[in-house]
Amino acid sequence: MPRGIPFTGEYLSRYLSAQKRWSEARDWRAKETEAGRPSTHGDFFRAHGLCPACAAAGIRLNESGVGFRTVGWNGNLPLYEECEACGGTGKIITPS
Numbered sequence: 001m002p003r004g005i006p007f008t009g010e011y012l013s014r015y016l017s018a019q020k021r022w023s024e025a026r027d028w029r030a031k032e033t034e035a036g037r038p039s040t041h042g043d044f045f046r047a048h049g050l051c052p053a054c055a056a057a058g059i060r061l062n063e064s065g066v067g068f069r070t071v072g073w074n075g076n077l078p079l080y081e082e083c084e085a086c087g088g089t090g091k092i093i094t095p096s
């Protein structure tokens with residue numbers, strides 16, 4: 001079972017810093033498209049060592065790619081599903 005975590009602290013700050021890179025991602029994708037290379041949003045994350053499964057936030061995205069998946073509640077605080085692909089770090093884990 002994946003861990004349920006509140007969307008606060010490190011998760012929230014990772015999410016916000018990924019949001020700040022949105023325009024960088026858009027420019028990168030435009031350039032890669034022009035060069036005929038893979039240029040999806042996932043490709044951007046991979047190229048920068050960020051986890052594409054959770055958009056670098058460490059919390060798993062919904063199937064639709066919009067919003068994050070909730071797994072339950074802690075009182076009235078929603079708990080989200082920790083991204084299993086990166087262990088909640090938001091970075092690609094490379095096997096060593």
Ligand SMILES: [Zn+2]
Nearest residue numbers: 051054083086
């Ligand atoms: Zn992840």
